[in-house]
Each structure stands twice: as structure tokens, then as C-alpha cells.
Amino acid sequence: MEAIILAGGYGTRLRPLTYTRAKSLLPIMNQPMVSYLMRMLPSEVSKVILAVNYRKDQIEEYFKQQTFGKEIIVNDEPKPLGTGGAVKFAEKHISGPFFVLNADIICSLDISKMIKYHKKKKAAATISLWPVERVSEFGVVDIKQNGNVISFVEKPKPEDAPSNLINAGAYYLQPEVLDYIATGRLVSMEKEIFPQIISDTGRFYGYQLSGYWIDVGRIQSYIDVHKLLLTEKNTDFIMGKHTMNRGIATTSCLGNHVTIHSGVHLSECVVLDHSIIDKNSSCTHCVIGENVQIGEDVLLRNVVVGDAEDIAAETKLENSIVWNQSIPEDYPKKQIGNVIGE
Numbered sequence: 426m427e428a429i430i431l432a433g434g435y436g437t438r439l440r441p442l443t444y445t446r447a448k449s450l451l452p453i454m455n456q457p458m459v460s461y462l463m464r465m466l467p468s469e470v471s472k473v474i475l476a477v478n479y480r481k482d483q484i485e486e487y488f489k490q491q492t493f494g495k496e497i498i499v500n501d502e503p504k505p506l507g508t509g510g511a512v513k514f515a516e517k518h519i520s521g522p523f524f525v526l527n528a529d530i531i532c533s534l535d536i537s538k539m540i541k542y543h544k545k546k547k548a549a550a551t552i553s554l555w556p557v558e559r560v561s562e563f564g565v566v567d568i569k570q571n572g573n574v575i576s577f578v579e580k581p582k583p584e585d586a587p588s589n590l591i592n593a594g595a596y597y598l599q600p601e602v603l604d605y606i607a608t609g610r611l612v613s614m615e616k617e618i619f620p621q622i623i624s625d626t627g628r629f630y631g632y633q634l635s636g637y638w639i640d641v642g643r644i645q646s647y648i649d650v651h652k653l654l655l656t657e658k659n660t661d662f663i664m665g666k667h668t669m670n671r672g673i674a675t676t677s678c679l680g681n682h683v684t685i686h687s688g689v690h691l692s693e694c695v696v697l698d699h700s701i702i703d704k705n706s707s708c709t710h711c712v713i714g715e716n717v718q719i720g721e722d723v724l725l726r727n728v729v730v731g732d733a734e735d736i737a738a739e740t741k742l743e744n745s746i747v748w749n750q751s752i753p754e755d756y757p758k759k760q761i762g763n764v765i766g767e
């Protein structure tokens with residue numbers, strides 16, 4: 426069985442971290458984001474098609490070193506085709522019912538159980554669902570008791586919401602779904618294809634997952650996923666290899682080859698590889714990119730520092746993004762494609 430991992434987005438909401446890397450390779454607890462999905466795939470998935478575009482060389486390079494026991498195909502789109510277009514572009518590699526996964530979800534989905542559910546329902550498409558509290562920020566499903574999805578309702582008022590369940594970014598699809606997707610153009614699976622399948626087949630089902638789920642689409646959720654996984658591991662702090670911590674770090678993750686000098690306070694921070702934080706600096710709710718140098722007595726709160734940036738001693742910053750280098754030429758000025766639950 427094949428699984429397509431959608432990993433071609435620019436990840437604009439995670440800039441500046443995505444100016445320099447593919448979103449799916451952004452480390453989470455010091456492991457590339459995509460590695461969590463790869464480990465979630467059951468043994469019946471023997472082939473993984475990575476639908477890539479932006480920063481595809483980095484993804485190709487990563488999968489040269491790591492195959493997770495699967496056949497890996499890096500399927501490079503000539504231009505971003507959207508979540509639907511990317512699936513269509515992978516059609517030649519599909520031999521039967523297949524999985525599609527957004528690369529930016531971290532969750533405890535049991536894929537084998539979802540496949541069983543799909544088969545039992547004789548569905549054309551089954552999507553994973555996750556319950557949320559703030560329905561007005563998401564697209565929620567209108568779903569019958571038996572799991573049959575009737576429609577998607579975008580950002581409803583709480584009193585009008587047909588359910589509190591949102592699309593959780595994992596789909597199991599019959600090959601017939603591919604016939605609904607146009608070739609060679611930007612197509613949104615969620616906005617164009619799913620509604621069509623609902624109205625044409627009536628065999629569109631939702632499978633509610635239990636445990637945990639985070640869409641790592643934004644800086645806030647990037648910090649949140651670390652908090653969640655730290656809690657899952659029953660710890661408050663982790664650090665990678667060759668890292669020296671002489672400061673105090675709570676609810677934080679330090680990458681490899683990081684140096685934290687004495688008197689430093691970190692709280693709710695993610696510090697990526699090879700960064701240095703000098704004496705008596707304090708960072709709260711921050712993401713510090715790779716190869717960053719932070720001087721002495723710096724105060725950062727709600728700040729994202731892009732890779733290879735320097736922060737001078739005694740700088741004070743709040744609610745900002747630090748990026749003083751050029752933006753990649755092809756990088757979009759605003760979010761493209763689709764987002765359910767922006």
C-alpha cells in the first residue's frame with residue numbers, strides 16, 4: 426500500500442524558520458517533523474511518496490540517509506499544485522487504496538484502525554477528525570451518527586456549528602478519488618475535491634482519532650507541540666547531543682551543539698542546533714533558529730529568531746520576528762494554497 430505525504434508547502438506561517446528549510450524537516454524534539462509521520466505508518470504501507478516542491482533538495486537528502494524501512498519516492502512537482510494537485514501528480518505511483526497525510530501533523534492516529542473503519546464503511550474517502558473547542562476558527566464537518574460526512578462548514582459561529590470535529594489532515598482514499606482531480610493545476614483537496622466526492626458518492630466518512638493531535642502550522646503550535654511531547658515524555662526539558670547548558674531551562678528543548686551560558690533563563694523555548702546564548706540572557710516563549718548567536722543580557726519574549734542571526738548584547742525584544750537576511754526569491758509574500766483552521 427502507498428502513502429502520499431504532502432510536504433511541498435512553503436510553510437509561510439512558520440517564517441522565518443521556513444526561509445531556510447522545508448517545513449517538514451523542522452525539528453520537533455530534535456527530530457525532523459516528517460520522521461514522526463514515517464514512524465506512524467504501519468507495515469502495510471510499503472511505499473511512501475513524498476509530494477515535494479519548495480526545498481525539495483533538503484527532503485531528498487534526508488531520505489537518502491533514512492528510509493524507515495519503506496520504499497521512498499520523492500515526487501517533485503514542477504510548481505506547487507496544492508494538496509489535491511500534488512495527489513494527482515503522484516497518481517502514477519498508486520496501485521490501490523492509499524493514504525494521504527499532511528506532513529505537518531503530529532498525532533496519535535492509529536492508521537491500521539482507520540483503514541479497517543474505511544473498509545467496514547465501504548467508503549470512497551475517509552478522513553481523520555479531531556475535536557476542537559474553538560469551532561469558529563476552523564472548517565468543521567457536518568456528520569451523521571454513523572460517521573457519514575454530509576458537508577464542511579467553514580468557520581461557523583459556535584451556535585451554528587454542526588459539530589466540533591475538524592479535518593485532521595490524514596485521508597484514506599479509493600483510487601476513484603483521483604478521477605476527480607484535474608491534472609497540472611493548483612487544486613485544493615479540502616475545498617474542491619472533498620465536497621465533490623460527498624455530493625457525487627455519499628461515501629465520505631469521518632474517523633475520529635483519540636489521544637493527541639497538533640497541526641504544526643504556526644509558531645504557537647510549534648512551541649505547543651514541544652510542550653505536548655515533553656509532557657508525553659514526562660519531562661520538562663530535553664537537550665540534544667554535545668549541548669552544554671549552564672543556565673536554567675524550563676519547558677524547553679535544546680538542539681544539538683547548543684551552548685547556554687551561566688545566568689541564562691529559558692522558558693517555553695525551542696533552541697535549534699549550533700546556537701549560543703550568552704550570559705544572563707532571558708528568553709520566554711521563543712524559537713531560536715540554527716546557528717544563532719545571542720549576546721549577554723538580552724531579553725526576548727515571544728520572539729522567533731531566524732537561522733544564523735545575531736542578537737547584540739542588551740537587546741530587548743518582544744513579539745517580533747528577527748530576520749535581517751534576504752528572503753528566498755521564490756518565497757511567496759503571503760500564504761497560498763488552502764488552510765482549514767488558519
Ligand code: GTP
Pocket residue numbers: 431432433434435436437438439448476477478502504505506507508511526527528529642760761762763764765
Ligand atoms: P502555510 O503557508 O503556512 O499555510 O503552510 P503550507 O504551505 O504548508 O500550507 P498548509 O499548512 O495548508 O499545507 C498542509 C500540508 O500540505 C503541508 O504538509 C504542506 O507541506 C502540504 N502542501 C501545501 N501545499 C502544497 C503543494 O502545493 N504541494 C505539495 N506537494 N504539498 C503541499
